[in-house]
Amino acid sequence: MGAGRFAPSPSGDLHVGNLRTAILAWLFARSSSRGFLLRIEDLDRARAGAEAGQLHDLAAIGLDWDGDVVRQSERLDLFDDAIGQLRARGLLYECFCTRRDIAEAASAPHAAPGAYPGTCRTLDEARRAAKREVRPAAWRLLTEPTEFTITDLLHGEYTGAVDDFVVLRNDGVPAYNLAVVVDDAAQGIDQVVRGDDLLSSAPRQAYLASLLGHRAPEYAHVPLALNAAGARLAKRDGAVTLAQLALAGTSAAQVRAQILDSLNLPTSSLPAALAAFDPAALPRAPWIHSAAPSGR
Structure with a gap:
């Protein structure tokens, strides 16, 4: 167990x-x-x-x-290893957006509430190089689905948005969504009990776990x-x-x-x-x- x-x-x-x-x-x-x-x-x-x-x-x-x-x-070496795996598979890309950029882009009528709109997803190398001169890049996960379903002991099946979320911040610190997935897998944690304010983040984390070859834990958001x-x-x-x-x-x-x-x-x-x-x-x-x- x-x-x-x-x-x-x-x-x-x-x-x-x-x-x-x-x-x-x-x-x-x-x-x-x-x-x-x-x-x-x-x-x-x-x-x-x-x-x-x-x-x-x-x-x-x-x-x-x-x-x-x-x-x-x-445990930074564990996070670096996971980021290296994702990068080697072409699943990460650089993002130069500020919070204001994201808020203004996400306010468009077609954007899902709170979702990253993919602004930097298709930048070519010349544009990325130019942006690197202005500000350091965060690294985002290149996701395929727009939503993912998890099972929660208290909420049943829950389907939430999965966008291109940050896995490495632009200050070089691993992002929460990556760190928690890597740590849970490394520690053999197969049950996550936490506040229900974090329920909406579970689909992103379960999806990332699947990409890294880990089984999603049993969730209970209280x-x-x-x-x-x-x-x-x-x-x-x-x-x-x-x-x-x-x-x-x-x-x-x-x-x-x-x-x-x-x-x-x-x-x-x-x-x-x-x-x-x-x-x-x-x-x-x-x-x-x-x-x-x-x-x-």
Whole structure:
């Protein structure tokens, strides 16, 4: 059997919505006799001390994981190898578009919302050489389908857009969609549990996995935590991290109990929740979290 994972970006403290997703990923993995791995996705937005704080908070709510923590920044050779494979097969091309270029081109009536319109796809070498003098190129995947279908444990069959997405940014950093596919395959991860805001990216990632000869993982995109106004929960929404909640008098064990209660699971412990866990019985609506006032 393979493994599931939780893969935060070390951009700051985890909030209760992040911790809820981590608990769900742990429950899905452990209930299916999979391993549970922890990966720090630190290619971008890494903040000093954030990783240590995140590991502390995950342990504080009772989560355990198998093996060593993996960091993407230590695995650049894997990403370079995958990019080399795609380039050798003629599946990448240089793109010189700015975000503004893409936004203006995509606003045309015939363009799919959010899709790259293929501006640089057919540039000849002379035009590419001229553009290289102005700005460095990102590298995009030359895709054939315009959509791809994945199967999700909570959403069923989901078909989403597949455009010529970036796999290597113009600053030389591997893009998220490439890094996550390569890492999941290299780690033997065959179950991906994450927030449903990432559901639309799954078809792109599954398609890329197929090009690299990997099987797409089993997906479960879970509802997000929202604030009282119905917007995605953020750290500005009062006391929403373990440290902030501790100042407001709420312990890590109490936070875990609140999260488990939001999932209609026993609140006494993670083992008790695991014994009662049934993916089919999970709430499908977002969790509205009423944050406590900040203790500061």
